[in-house]
Amino acid sequence: MRISLDWLNDFISTDGLSAANIADRLTASGIEATPIGTLIAGDSLVIGEVLTCEKHPNADRLSVCGVTTGGAPMTIVCGAPNVAAGQKVVIAPVGTELANGMRIKRAAIRGVTSEGMICAEDEVGLGDDHEGIIVLPPDAPTGMSFLKYLHLDSERLELELTPNRPDAMSHRGVARDLSALFGRPTTNPIISLEENGRPVEEITSVLIDDPEGCPRYVARVVEGVRIGPSPSWLAGRLRQVGVRPINNVVDVTNYVLMAIGHPLHAFDLHRLAGHRIVVRAAERDERFTTLDGTERTIPEGSVFICDGERPVALGGIMGGLNSEITDDTTDVLLEAAYFTPTRIRRTAKAVGLQTEASQRFERGADWDAVIEAIDWAAALIQQLAGGSVAKGRIDAYPQTLEPATITLRWAQIPRVLGADVPREESKRILTALGIPVREETSEGLRCEQPSWRPDLTRGIDLVEEIARIWGFDQIPSRVGGVGVPPEEAPPELAIVPQLRSWCIGAGLQEVITSSLVAPRYADLFCGDGAKVEITNFSTSDMSVLRTHMLPSLLDVARINYSRKVEGVALFELGHVYSRKAEDEYNQRRVLSILLTGSTGQVRWADQRREWDFYDLSGIAETIVQRCSLRSPEIVHYDGDEFVPGNGARVLVAGKEVGQLGQVRNDVCELFDLPALAYYCQFDVIGLAACQATLSRVKPLPRFPAVERDLALVVPESVESRMLENTIKEAGGALLERVIVFDVYRGPGVSKGEKSVAFHLDFRAADRTLKDEEVDTFMRRIVESAQGKAGARLRE
């Protein structure tokens, strides 16, 4: 919202205060304010008179004018077709900077030196018109500043208001805060209204059929007005705060609105059937054309202002085309009403209309300001458009609105703020804000809610008022007043930083991707349940919550490949989402890892190579090992994600904690990946659940180990884990460690077979093992491997 300092002065003296002063204090007290200068640039624009106007000797379309701005005449070359001697015009003297940024210079135009410019509307920033120069009325005083003449010379402030402060959406509202801040009194408008018409009851009537939606409706009638343009002081003030002048009657309603904050509406009385007003709730599917010319379906329960037959305004939001003021209007019915905020809000939201009126009514207007607003508007219409004001007003007020009584206990102030505001100061602040103190006791104050402050109903609300005016910077800072030991974070959260650091240690780059994905990505793999779709999305590329992390990571690889960054090794700790049942949603935290392309290392001593399955399973095994202090079991898994035969589940103590494998080629193709991709995912809660901590260290061995190697030739179908388990089982308690150190296919091993070589450490805790003992173990191992896996020793 914009306010002008000049207008503000009507309600509080701003003597000695700059726009910056005022903005700073407002900002520091809860109304964010920024000085934005005058509406149009050009302090030096001045009113001049065209004394002479002759055709340019060297150009058909140009005129050479002799112009005065009060001093010696000067010459200006003008290209406008409508310039003529005797006109009052707007002169931009040399040095003026125009709205479009152009600076006026002394210049010779086809041989005639021009000492300035006569301006058109667009050149001063007032409109788009460039058809001709602005011609002012003959009484425009020569030599006067053009901005001052148009009442556009005021400094202005842009305000950013929070939704709890509808009262500050006017000049008077802001003045109230300034009054408390600067200790200056506010003044109210002086209304001189002459009720010189017939009694209003003879002309019209108001019936409220919907008192819940419209508790109060006040009407006045002004007969015999002449519709015309507003005087420049009025138009100027409206323009400065961003309201377009329309005609004297409509402008008056807007003027009162911007001045004291209460929205008004003016009807053409003769266009109201039966010359009467009925307020009712809209029924289903009623259609109505608002005065912006749009026909709308009005939601059931909206507040309709009707005449004797049909709706004529969408209450609290916008008038109707069928009853608006036109150039031919002679008799005006003025409305000042109070509408129930939630009702207005619902309608405004449903029809998508935000107006000056709806913004105030839906936040809570001032229910007592209706009388002042309508009287002032009637007086101004009478003053500017003539006519006679009907005697009296109709005040339909079926539901009296009562202000809240607010109790403020003195003890509450230090209890909340940690600082004690002097009682006199607290009282001063409340009174200056217009909050009447009804009773004072040693315990505290009993105050009355002002009709314009819907946000003040409780003691805490008054504490806030006192604090914001007194100044947050007067409240001390306290550090160290805390001291409760924190609880431990839940394990599934506490493990997250650890998982992250292990992944980083493994050389993986962390990524963060969108949880909202395109439906085609969400449908790629089975999720935990039904996919969750956004009902009010704006782009279908991000309309579903992801069901799986793989498409997100593949997409990162795709983007990087498309930019010639080939090969990525990355991880994300993110959520996947699903709908379990109606009103039951699930989000699951997943650690996901993707390797694709080559290691990307190209320094002289590096070995560049393609990532493979075992890079990934190595990382996965280490993570599980670090987490659970044991090696995971890797078993075959035919998941959707993986090339058949190349997928695996990761189990810890028989419980599945994750999956890994080589990503299906057709999936890679979907993401334009030219290389093989390997993907692994862990359920973070699963990992957290298998977390173990070291309970007791093992003593360091006191006796040497006996090391043996064992190469077993087995059919291709026999997997190493099975051999390893067989060896461990047969090796007995003294077999300390089994490592696969080689897998060999080729000369010496027949086709369909492979040789798997193990390194074995045997150790006893209490003595050095003898070779003969170990030989016995080895024989047992070989026999067992033969029996269980059809293995034979490699010769």
Place this chain on the structure above:
Amino acid sequence: MTAELRDELDRIAAQAPARIDACASPEEVEALRVEYVGTKGSITRINKLLREVPADQRPGLGKRVGEVRSLVLQKLQEAGQKFQVEDGAGRQRIDITLPGRTFLLGRRHPLTIALDRITSIFSDMGFTVADGPEIESEYYNFEALNMPPDHPARDMTDTYYVAPQWPLRSQTSPVQVREMEKRRPPVRIIVPGKVYRNEDVSARAMNQFFQVEGLYVDRNVTFADLKGTLETFCRRFFPPKTRVRFRPSYFPFTEPSTEVDVSCILCNGSGCRVCKYAGWLEILGAGMVDPNVFGFVDYDPEEYNGFAFGMGIDRTTMMRYGVDDIRHFWENDMRFLSQFE
């Protein structure tokens, strides 16, 4: 025999690198090459002897021979390289300026870096990490935060819905209510998490971002504690000279409410494009927990008081590093990510 060969290999592996490094001329290196891997070199000899080793020990030993051989060859190659450089005095030295082997160490995402720092500062002040669902009920996202249906503050954000009554949380504040429901005061939590806004994605706006929420409820918690805690945070998180300002504002779930501004981290308050020449950056919202919110979790507002705060980290991170397009955080171009840390 196996044991002897293995011992010999171990000896070579232990001695060869030092001997090769000690070479003072290319001739010395060549001599060692012959000694180890020449046709009659010691490693070559052991390799030939493999045939005589019992079959069950052959693969293991063979593998070991290969390892030692590679090690020696590698060292010989490096030693050869170093003689390509010679200092003025005729002494030979290695080229220490050749880059070392790549050490693959990953990196955190820039948003994680910010989240981690914030979390750690508040952990130091006694806050514990908590978490909550992103698909949230209207009750937690709005109502229990003192925003009944039709409350104008619901317009402060544009919210995504997955079903009527089921928004994607538009703030991390619902976790305040969930945590208070779980326990009695004192409550001191910090909630880093993702939130959603129904906005068109552009260079300046993303439809999801990260927030950190904080809540401290106990007896005798006041606005002074709020100021002290958040000032401490700002001084640690932002550059040391940063000034902090508390400006009254409005949030439905706090009263009094405040915006916290810091002097612009780029221009230090003198005014620049980033702070829109205001000299201040708005970085978090905070306030004293509204008694109505305590009503929803059955805390007695006469007994307990508390403060809450929330901050978005994406924009702050953008400003901090001069990132001009918020989408960089979500695209994960390695050339962008690899600049952090």
